[in-house]
Amino acid sequence: MSELPSGPHSFYEGRPKGPVDLDSVVTCIEIDGKPANQPTARVRLDEGLRVLVDWAEKIENPDFNVIDKDVRITFGTSDPIEFFLTNHQMNFDNQEAKFEAEPTREPALLSGKPSDGAFGLIVNGPRLNIPRQDGLTFKNENLNVTLHAFDHTHALYQGRARLHIAQAITHHFSASTADGKPMDGSTMFDHVGRLVAFLGFVKGTRIGFGQVQGNPEINADSYRLLGFTKHDRFDSPVNWFYRSLTAALPALFEGYVRRIATTEGKRTLGRAMQYYKAGNYTKTDATEIALLMSAAGLETMAYHVLCTEGGWSKALFKNATLADKLRACTRLMKITGDPTEKSDALKKIVKAKSSEKYDGFTLLADFRNGLTHAGDFSYTGEELGHAWFATQWLLEVMILTFLGYTGKYQDRRKQLGGWAGAQDDLPIEKNNE
Numbered sequence: 001m002s003e004l005p006s007g008p009h010s011f012y013e014g015r016p017k018g019p020v021d022l023d024s025v026v027t028c029i030e031i032d033g034k035p036a037n038q039p040t041a042r043v044r045l046d047e048g049l050r051v052l053v054d055w056a057e058k059i060e061n062p063d064f065n066v067i068d069k070d071v072r073i074t075f076g077t078s079d080p081i082e083f084f085l086t087n088h089q090m091n092f093d094n095q096e097a098k099f100e101a102e103p104t105r106e107p108a109l110l111s112g113k114p115s116d117g118a119f120g121l122i123v124n125g126p127r128l129n130i131p132r133q134d135g136l137t138f139k140n141e142n143l144n145v146t147l148h149a150f151d152h153t154h155a156l157y158q159g160r161a162r163l164h165i166a167q168a169i170t171h172h173f174s175a176s177t178a179d180g181k182p183m184d185g186s187t188m189f190d191h192v193g194r195l196v197a198f199l200g201f202v203k204g205t206r207i208g209f210g211q212v213q214g215n216p217e218i219n220a221d222s223y224r225l226l227g228f229t230k231h232d233r234f235d236s237p238v239n240w241f242y243r244s245l246t247a248a249l250p251a252l253f254e255g256y257v258r259r260i261a262t263t264e265g266k267r268t269l270g271r272a273m274q275y276y277k278a279g280n281y282t283k284t285d286a287t288e289i290a291l292l293m294s295a296a297g298l299e300t301m302a303y304h305v306l307c308t309e310g311g312w313s314k315a316l317f318k319n320a321t322l323a324d325k326l327r328a329c330t331r332l333m334k335i336t337g338d339p340t341e342k343s344d345a346l347k348k349i350v351k352a353k354s355s356e357k358y359d360g361f362t363l364l365a366d367f368r369n370g371l372t373h374a375g376d377f378s379y380t381g382e383e384l385g386h387a388w389f390a391t392q393w394l395l396e397v398m399i400l401t402f403l404g405y406t407g408k409y410q411d412r413r414k415q416l417g418g419w420a421g422a423q424d425d426l427p428i429e430k431n432n433e
Contacts, residue, residue, distance in 0.1 A: 008119045008213075009148065009172040016152050016161075016168035018045040022211075024110075024226065028074040029055060031066065043075075043226075049123065049167055051227040052102050053083065059090065059097045071101050077221050078110035106227035107210045109189070114182035115214030115222040120192060122147070122171035123210070124231050126203035127157045129246040135174075136246065138253045143183070143191045145175045156234070165234045167208070185214065185223025196229070198256050201273050201399065202249065204239035204280040205232035237280040240396040240409045242421045248407050255403035268304040269399070272297045276395055279388075287384050288371050294391040295322070295368035301398045302329040322365040326394070330361075333401045334429040339364060339394045342413035343386040364391050389413050401428055 012020060026041035041055035053073055066088060072080035087100040128149065130136045135146040153170045155161045175192060177183050183191075189212060196209045208231030214222025260266040275297030283290040302325040306312040310332045317325065340346035340360030350363055367387045370377025379387070393413050400409060408423040 009150065012121065012169050012172070012211075013150055014152050016150065016156060016170065017165065018047050018049050020045040022051075024075050024224070026053065026055070026073060026075060027077075028080070029053075029057075030072045030080065032069045041073075049169070049228060050102055051106060051108070052086070052100055054098070054100050056096055056098045059095050066097075066099075073101070075110050075224070075226070076112070078112060078224070081108045081110065081226075103227060107229060108226040109185060110224040110226055112185060112214060112223035113221050114184045115188075116180055116182050117174065117176040117215035118188050118192075118212055119215075120173055120175070120209055120212035120225070121169050121228070122173065122196065122199070123167050123169055123208035123228050124203075124205075124234050125149075125153075125170040125207050126199055126241065127236060127243045128202075128249075129243045130171075136250065138195050138250050139178075140191050140194055140253075140257055142178050142181075143175055143188070144178055145173050145192060145195055147171055147173045162234070167231060168234055173209075185212075185225070188212070188214075188223070189225060193229070194257065194260065195253065197270070197273065198253050200277055202241050204237040204241070205277050206281070207231050232277070232281050237283065238410075238412050238415055239280065239392075240400065240412065242410045242423065244421065245408060245410075245423070248405075252400075252403055252405050252407075255405065259403060264304060264308055268300060269402070272300045272395070272399060275300065276392070276399065279392055279395075283388065287381075287388050291367060291384070291388040291391055292371055294388060294395050295364070297395045298322075298326055298391065298398065301395065301402065302326060305329050305332055305398075305402070322368060323359075323362040326364070327359075327361045329398070330394070333398065335394075335397055335401060336427045336429060339390040339413075340386075342411070343390065345380075345382050345386050346390060349383065360390065363387070364394070367391070397427060400426060 022043040022045065024043040026043060029036040029041065036055065036057045037059070041053055043053050046052050067085050071083040071085060073083050074080045082104045083101040084104055085099060085101050089098045128136065130147060130149050135148040137144055137146045149171050150169065156165065156168055156170065175188065192209060192212065196207055200207045208228040210225055210228030212225035214224070256269070259269055275293045279290045279293035279297065282293060299322065303317060306325065306329055307314060307317055310328070338360035340350060340363055346360065346363060350358060350360060364387060366377070367379070389412055393411065406426060406428065409426050410422065411424045414422065
């Protein structure tokens with residue numbers, strides 16, 4: 001197997017959890033506006049992937065209140081970034097002080113000149129079948145982003161190096177403008193952030209990105225993103241995606257970009273995906289809260305679909321029951337089937353109601369309402385778990401359909417906690433064109 005060419009990614013290869021010494025150059029350190037005295041600084045990522053700056057300097061008059069001082073650090077030609085001291089030591093014999101500081105906000109945006117390309121990292125990314133040489137390319141308006149997995153990432157996914165992993169550097173990406181024109185840092189980060197939010201839907205939880213820098217071969221003074229955005233734990237939840245579906249993601253991402261091109265579409269997808277990821281993440285600790293997050297995502301999707309594309313008035317939506325909203329939304333989106341049809345435990349509850357009007361949508365609404373409002377609503381742990389799987393399944397299918405997806409997917413309801421990788425056709429009417 002031929003090796004990938006060397007590049008910025010090799011700097012992080014084999015060190016998914018840190019520590020990593022970074023090549024960022026510190027040009028000035030100020031404490032309460034006073035420049036440090038001949039500092040020798042080191043910039044690094046620690047074992048938790050936090051950005052830390054260490055330096056030592058000569059001191060003439062020790063300041064015992066230095067921990068409370070305002071600290072600003074300049075990297076290269078960037079504007080100063082605000083830091084706070086996390087540790088300091090003073091040696092009175094040789095009149096030397098040692099300091100450690102981290103940014104008050106991460107990631108920290110270092111200003112710089114626009115660039116037509118960039119490099120960056122992904123933390124806790126999804127498990128994908130990415131072609132080793134070519135990578136996987138996503139088109140986002142005027143930006144092409146190609147994703148690669150690190151060599152060490154396979155071992156992480158296989159479990160050979162997963163003990164005590166909360167976060168790990170899993171992927172690196174290169175980005176370039178389609179027209180070859182330079183792009184400023186804020187726009188670049190926004191566009192990459194869109195892809196990362198989408199990949200979070202693929203994995204089912206929030207993933208992070210950072211350590212982004214403009215193409216240094218073109219301009220050494222280009223922008224940089226120091227540190228990483230927020231992300232959830234490394235482990236992946238069971239969801240709609242399986243790695244054999246990797247090739248379908250660029251086309252699905254095009255549907256995502258199309259939908260977020262409008263203000264309402266962006267708001268709807270943003271909220272629904274946040275609820276979806278929160279539902280997956282909190283399931284480990286509190287299934288009740290996870291179901292409420294899933295139900296909130298469903299109502300978010302239903303409001304947009306029914307009121308924006310289905311002709312419903314806001315008053316009609318407000319007065320309708322949740323069950324009616326979900327039932328109408330699935331019909332409009334041509335989603336087939338009952339969300340509880342894969343669970344014997346839930347079908348038993350529906351059957352016991354002895355009413356033709358009581359179906360799986362009504363049952364899911366009863367769970368949401370029963371968990372939200374005080375009352376005599378009761379359930380077993382099995383019923384709650386199955387109800388959450390059904391609610392989250394419906395949210396997944398709604399989002400996928402909203403993005404125009406018609407391919408294969410993994411039906412989480414068949415697993416109810418397991419992991420299979422079996423694929424089914426998305427449950428939508430085939431004559432819906």
